[in-house]
Amino acid sequence: MYLKDGCSLLLKVQKPLIPFLLNKRNSIPNLKPYLETNKNNLKEHQVVKNLINEPDISLASSYFNYISNSNIFRHTPLTYRIMAQKIGKYGDLDGVQYLMQQMKLEGVSCSEDMFVDLISYYTNVGLAEQALKMFYRIRDFNCKPTVKIYNCLLDALLIENRFKMINPLYSNMKKDGLEPNVFTYNVLIKALCKNARIDGARKVLVEMSKKGCNADDVSYTTIISSLCKNGKVEEAKELSKSFDPVVPVYNALISGYCKECNFEEVFALLDEISERGVDPNEITYTIIINALCDIGKVELSMAVLGKMFMKGCKPNIYTFSSLIKGFFFRGRRREGYYVWERMVREGVVPNVVAYNTLIHGLCANSFMAEAAVLLHEMERKGCIPNVTTYSTLIGGFAKSNNLSGASEIWNRMIQSGCHPNVVTYTCMVDTLCQAEMFGQAQDLIENMLRGNCKPNTLTFNTFIRGLCHGGRVDWAMKTFLTMRRHACFPDITTYNELLDGIFRSNCLEKIVGIYKEMEKTETKWNLTTFNTTIYGMCRLGNFKEALLVVGKMLRNGTKPDIITFNSLISAYCQHGDIERAIRLMDGMTAGEFRPDVVSYSCIIHGFCKWNSIGNAMNFLQKMMDEGFVPNIATWDILVRTVLSYTKCFYQETINDLHMVLRE
Numbered sequence: 173m174y175l176k177d178g179c180s181l182l183l184k185v186q187k188p189l190i191p192f193l194l195n196k197r198n199s200i201p202n203l204k205p206y207l208e209t210n211k212n213n214l215k216e217h218q219v220v221k222n223l224i225n226e227p228d229i230s231l232a233s234s235y236f237n238y239i240s241n242s243n244i245f246r247h248t249p250l251t252y253r254i255m256a257q258k259i260g261k262y263g264d265l266d267g268v269q270y271l272m273q274q275m276k277l278e279g280v281s282c283s284e285d286m287f288v289d290l291i292s293y294y295t296n297v298g299l300a301e302q303a304l305k306m307f308y309r310i311r312d313f314n315c316k317p318t319v320k321i322y323n324c325l326l327d328a329l330l331i332e333n334r335f336k337m338i339n340p341l342y343s344n345m346k347k348d349g350l351e352p353n354v355f356t357y358n359v360l361i362k363a364l365c366k367n368a369r370i371d372g373a374r375k376v377l378v379e380m381s382k383k384g385c386n387a388d389d390v391s392y393t394t395i396i397s398s399l400c401k402n403g404k405v406e407e408a409k410e411l412s413k414s415f416d417p418v419v420p421v422y423n424a425l426i427s428g429y430c431k432e433c434n435f436e437e438v439f440a441l442l443d444e445i446s447e448r449g450v451d452p453n454e455i456t457y458t459i460i461i462n463a464l465c466d467i468g469k470v471e472l473s474m475a476v477l478g479k480m481f482m483k484g485c486k487p488n489i490y491t492f493s494s495l496i497k498g499f500f501f502r503g504r505r506r507e508g509y510y511v512w513e514r515m516v517r518e519g520v521v522p523n524v525v526a527y528n529t530l531i532h533g534l535c536a537n538s539f540m541a542e543a544a545v546l547l548h549e550m551e552r553k554g555c556i557p558n559v560t561t562y563s564t565l566i567g568g569f570a571k572s573n574n575l576s577g578a579s580e581i582w583n584r585m586i587q588s589g590c591h592p593n594v595v596t597y598t599c600m601v602d603t604l605c606q607a608e609m610f611g612q613a614q615d616l617i618e619n620m621l622r623g624n625c626k627p628n629t630l631t632f633n634t635f636i637r638g639l640c641h642g643g644r645v646d647w648a649m650k651t652f653l654t655m656r657r658h659a660c661f662p663d664i665t666t667y668n669e670l671l672d673g674i675f676r677s678n679c680l681e682k683i684v685g686i687y688k689e690m691e692k693t694e695t696k697w698n699l700t701t702f703n704t705t706i707y708g709m710c711r712l713g714n715f716k717e718a719l720l721v722v723g724k725m726l727r728n729g730t731k732p733d734i735i736t737f738n739s740l741i742s743a744y745c746q747h748g749d750i751e752r753a754i755r756l757m758d759g760m761t762a763g764e765f766r767p768d769v770v771s772y773s774c775i776i777h778g779f780c781k782w783n784s785i786g787n788a789m790n791f792l793q794k795m796m797d798e799g800f801v802p803n804i805a806t807w808d809i810l811v812r813t814v815l816s817y818t819k820c821f822y823q824e825t826i827n828d829l830h831m832v833l834r835e
Contacts, residue, residue, distance in 0.1 A: 265294065357385060535568025569581065605637070633669060707739040
């Protein structure tokens with residue numbers, strides 16, 4: 173096994189928490205530098221300075237406790253806040269709550285800023301609801317609700333998508349007699365837009381206007397972006413005319429049109445920006461360049477880059493990364509490297525995003541050795557690889573069927589302290605399955621289940637596909653039955669992989685069970701399901717059943733594709749009905765599909781099987797006239813048929829000669 177022992181199971185490392193106990197008297201280490209001077213007359217600014225300058229949380233806590241218990245200083249709201257900041261940033265929220273309770277007992281008022289800090293600590297660890305509970309006790313700590321505190325809490329709820337809690341809190345704010353400001357309204361607008369309630373967000377704009385609160389760039393950009401994401405780009409454009417033009421709004425509109433591949437409108441907007449006296453920024457150009465590269469129009473994206481330089485706008489690392497991605501997408505490695513070198517010459521230091529883009533391009537084009545060298549370069553130049561870097565490399569080695577390379581990257585990832593995510597695990601499962609190391613692949617999934625990275629449906633689908641391709645259908649079925657126990661529900665891909673494996677292994681008794689399971693879970697057949705079933709039925713000689721499936725496919729409204737036609741052409745040829753196969757192929761030409769090399773090869777194989785070598789040669793000529801190059805399998809069957817035909821001819825000639833001689 174290539175994986176390092178003990179490296180598969182990664183336990184989440186948690187930072188040890190130091191309990192904050194104010195009244196506990198301990199021996200205080202190394203506190204003399206703080207206490208020898210002015211110990212009878214400590215000033216607030218001295219305590220604040222000592223707490224801020226002490227990096228050791230344990231020593232800072234000891235100092236805070238000591239001066240309080242020694243009665244040489246009475247802590248103030250500021251010193252409590254500084255101590256709370258140190259404990260909160262360390263992640264000890266219980267310690268912060270204990271500190272606030274102590275403030276309450278001593279009659280020290282909790283400031284607005286300290287409560288804002290507390291909310292941010294809870295937000296950082298995803299506990300906005302706990303922050304809300306603390307907020308409802310705010311008056312217990314001699315602190316009054318303010319607009320700033322409400323805004324911070326509303327934002328925390330928004331971050332965690334706790335939409336149902338936002339409106340009641342906003343209503344509570346108005347009951348407290350507090351006037352919302354632009355930040356408050358922007359949070360409400362974002363919440364409504366995230367909930368696809370854009371009309372509600374637009375009503376908030378009206379309310380802002382009535383209250384004399386002017387909407388800012390964030391307000392408009394949020395609504396415009398939301399409209400564009402929901403495919404309402406024209407409506408967004410119309411709305412944008414009602415306020416002064418700003419770059420973020422134009423960027424949102426351009427992004428919307430880019431998603432629709434409406435580049436005529438994109439370039440019109442680019443001209444309109446300049447006409448209205450607004451200068452496009454690097455984000456504007458990068459959005460366009462990235463969209464063009466995504467659809468393979470890399471030459472046009474280079475023209476946009478040239479325009480960007482002419483306008484005096486410097487490309488950023490994301491601009492260059494988009495171009496690198498575009499060139500590698502087209503398989504143009506040399507130009508991709510040229511853009512990389514140009515980026516470095518422009519003084520743009522490659523970051524992990526740029527390196528990941530280049531590594532992904534190399535892996536996608538099977539240049540695995542060069543991709544691995546880049547990993548070394550990243551480490552040497554102090555650019556720390558992340559989980560995406562390692563996942564991309566492992567995935568690349570998996571596609572190249574290189575278990576050794578994938579395992580080496582896995583081990584380096586573990587040694588670097590980078591925790592694999594579900595994508596990394598799934599790539600590694602795929603690699604192990606390709607090497608038919610199914611036991612190790614299952615061990616990896618079991619490690620995920622025991623750890624903090626749960627497998628998803630894709631992980632199980634990958635394992636099931638590997639098992640089916642390896643002829644382990646029974647094992648695949650067992651894995652399928654265990655998915656739901658781990659909150660992973662089979663999807664159409666799961667069923668398609670199982671059907672393919674069952675047909676390959678001729679385990680027809682399992683077919684009915686899969687179809688019943690799909691019906692039970694209301695999983696609708698897709699094109700792959702129909703094609704897998706049709707091909708499988710034809711391969712097993714159940715041609716009538718295959719035609720019934722074709723009928724079901726058409727009734728279902730699913731359009732056949734080239735794979736469907738080729739499966740039927742092959743089946744007709746195998747049954748000797750080559751004329752019907754040819755008519756079906758001619759029907760393809762009349763429709764939206766064009767026969768491919770497989771279509772012609774099926775006909776040629778059919779003629780060869782039924783000893784019609786002349787017709788086979790005629791179709792071979794027709795195939796080459798259409799610009800298709802016969803594959804090795806086609807040449808092989810032709811050669812075998814010709815040799816067999818020649819052998820039979822000579823044998824018949826010899827037999828005729830023997831008969832003549834005997835006479």
